Amino acid sequence: MRLNNLIVLRYLDITEDPTFMPVVADERKKCGHVTSVLHQLVEASPHSASTAFRFKGIPDYLNCYRSGKVTPLQVAENIIAALDAEKSNPRLRAIVQSSREEIIKMAKASTDRYRNRKPLSLLDGIPVCLKEEIKVVPYHHRSGTQYLDTKPETEDATVTRKLREAGAVIIGVSNMHELGTGTTGCNPNRYHGTARNPYNPQHFTGGSSSGSAAAVASGLCPLAIGTDGGGSVRIPASFCGIVGLKGTFGRISCSGCHPLSYSTVSLGPLCTSVTDAAIAYSILAGPDTLYPYGLSQPELFLSEVLTPDLKGLKLGIDWTFFKACDVEIESVCRKAVKFLEAFGASVVNVSLPEMEEVRAAHVICILGEMRDFLQPDFNNHFQEMNLETRLNLALASQFTALDYIKANRQRSRTMAFLQNMFKSVDCFLTPGTACPAPRIQASDLQTGCSDVQTTLRTMRYMQLANLTGIPALVVPVGYTGSGLPISLQIMAKWWDEALLLQIGLKLEQFLDKTAKPAIYYDILE
Template sequence: MSYLRNPVKAPRVSGLALKAFVNTLESAVGSPVLEKLVRDSGIDRWRELSAGDAPPLQYPLPPGAPAAEPQSPTEQAARAIAAQPVKSERETVGAYVRAYREGDTNPVAVACRLNATIDHLERGAASMGWFIARKPDDVLRAAEDSAARLRRGRALSVLDGVPVVLKDEVDLAGFPTTLGTRFRNQVASVDSTVAARLKAAGALILGKANMNEIGINPIGLNPHHGVARNPWNRGHITGGSSSGSAAVVAAGLCPLSIGADGGGSIRIPAALCGIVGLKATWGRIPETGVPPLCWNVGHVGPMGLTVDDVAAAYALLAGPDGKDLVSQGQPPHHLSGYERADLTGVRLGICWPYFEDASPDVVARCKEAVRALTAAGATVVEVPAPDLNTVLWTHSCIILSEMAESMLPHSREHASDFGLDSRTNLAIGRHFRATDLVHALRHRHRLTRELLAVMAGVDVLVTPSTATTAPLIPEGTLPDGESNLPVVDALMRFVREGNLTGFPALSVPAGHDSAGLPVGLQLMGRPYEEHLLLRLGRVVERATSARTPAVHVTALR
């Protein structure tokens, strides 16, 4: 199949025009308008495309290679951090471990410094918009407990005393999980599995990060909690929906955060903010305590300053919990071969027309990253082009249908409580037919099966993470924002397939464009082979010079 991407021709709409458009979609005459909208966007060709013999069930994901070096999660995390360069100036997890061990600082001093710094960054008109909720006193108490353990030589893990931030899509006991809305204020009584595992590792949870409302848009503009601004240039977006989770890591407030990814929502902001983001295999990290928004494509996972930081978090977070059905039955996670920089025998699958369908700076930086991988011994194998129209509509139908259903109890009575971009997407989700959803689930099965066949001949698929670096924030349209489908397409072009199939994918920094904004490279692997993605990510990372964003703080000194 030759590479083909249908251009997005929809105009940018904001202000009164956008409000009128949304009101029309939600009115009695909205159905024909919605049908014209989706038809003009190319849905008819997808509706007529046969799914062959594929049933509307996810294709069983193969178990992956067994662990060659079985270790406990705590041992794996320690191993990842032990691999970090000792002389790095960056405040990685390893830097925290060394600073605490050598007595340069302690968790209480770090907590006090970070609490004061966040107060300053989130104050008034100059707010960076990174947090939705915080409890500084709770952070200080957790730091005191951590400091006591460290004094006794009883650290719970390499994350003991290390600051972490959670996306406000993840339950944290005592905090509301707003999902970025203004109406969802129920306080969680129990920690999510992810939060519980971080607490068991001794991490200091600084608070809940801002996000795109209900995770339905990859831009990062929230009309209720403010715009999350990019620390590289506060006039640019962070990407979304895990917007605050990416920004806080890039700005130095913590070396790790937690995001969630139903359509690139970890990888997009990771790329635009110059950090590392891992969307592990579907179900690899349990979603217990993450309110369901999109059951079939959603993932929760770590975002970090470096690949080693993310590998340590992955080691501690992955594995079934007995409550998340999708997480059960997976093989043990591991970091087999993680430190090996020699990539001899590793095959990189690249479709060059697809790879090059991005801005010139993004393509140039990502090609440099590919050269770093081949210099380490990997070889490039050309692979077929993806059918982007099928991927687009299959993913859009599943995620928007599921989000519309999950929000239906509220949108029936209080549709105006949502932001305009959410209302647009929810209206489209409600407009899809039952036959559309079954058709999409069948294509999901078919696409998964076909992608496994492609990956029988390669080990990873390589693309840019996004087709553009961080666009400007449309300041004149705030707080409601705008509808800008060409930007959405540029941000999501390379990420949808990973959500549809459930295959793991890693975004790793690959340099910067001419304006100094970060570029991300995406590596997508076979199911349960996160260890290989992280291994390749380390090679790219070590070949790419690190920079410091304009808004940056230090916690250890």
């Protein structure tokens, strides 16, 4: 705790009342026009005949289904063949549970709907996987462990139900860092193994939504759902060169997920493009009576997403914070910022205060809440946990009630800072991660990986959004000299995901050429 400065808050006099749940009211009344905007985004998606590689996204699947070139059933059979190949020669370890019968059943129903020209939504027939932390019938709800839920699940999470109602084809549940307690995706237990980065299988995917990112970046599906308590959607999306969205706290229901950390976690999509993120977000977001923290959320609105430029937008950047990353990442991200300025946006220098205190407060909140929820597991399944999980939960055992209260006082303070700063800027920009995907060492696959300094660098730009509940989006903007992906992150005020999507649509034009991952399945071929 001393070496990692987790005691810093003990010596500070923070007088703000604690905020234990970062729920922010919003009284704005905006006309949504969500459906028409989404259809315009789909129609505007690139369909070039160029031989250059690009990820196949939701619009590509829809074009094939609508034209009859490919059916959801044919897609399902291609995916099953790829999953079978993965079982006999595990290269990715992205999907850890799947059922041929379930996939075929959903795909047949979708094929019939397209034949009758009655698709349920823009996700009808779209292959999707969900992180193992989320309940999906009939799979085991293990959250990356080898001891949880020995019986198949009998009830879907809210997001799973919404995907089924939208007609999506759920191809299985995806791998994850055990209990979400790390950022690499390293999981050496017997059921899971460590997911591999499709761009370089000798490197981590990032965690904890490791399999979700690997599945999308490898082409197994254009959309996956993850959870993000400390960057667990955005880190793997950044490391695997895809788009990742963490919604405002409460925007997407967490009902049916293991409540590992109830005040920092948001659900979100990992996908091939900002358009795909907009489609998934519009279907998954909204109030849920089973999840009280999102009941008072404002109406969804996307009408501003389609603006041709970014004139009038003020992009806040704390350059000292921005530069706290690898030189190669800083250089690429600076160029991406310049690209956004060419659309008419202006950069405003800001100072994000007390980021060290924010870091400590976030760690105390997320690990303290995990330790509380996992008390029975810690007592009864300690020897079945990975070593890194044991270490992190043992560390959290040292937090006191005073530490937790002080961390939530810091949360109140930081949320007040942001509310004031959003009066002068529309969003904040940072790199996605401070380093590229770390290399996997041979011992990691046997005993796990616990590298505190790499963890801190990986999470550096993530924790502000998790502690305060603001939404954040990562978009790929380039590659390192060794071919590993680099991303830029956009953070906006509470409930303003539309602004993230608006800027993200422009930002993804910055990347002239998408590099093809070393492991890639072209499911539509």
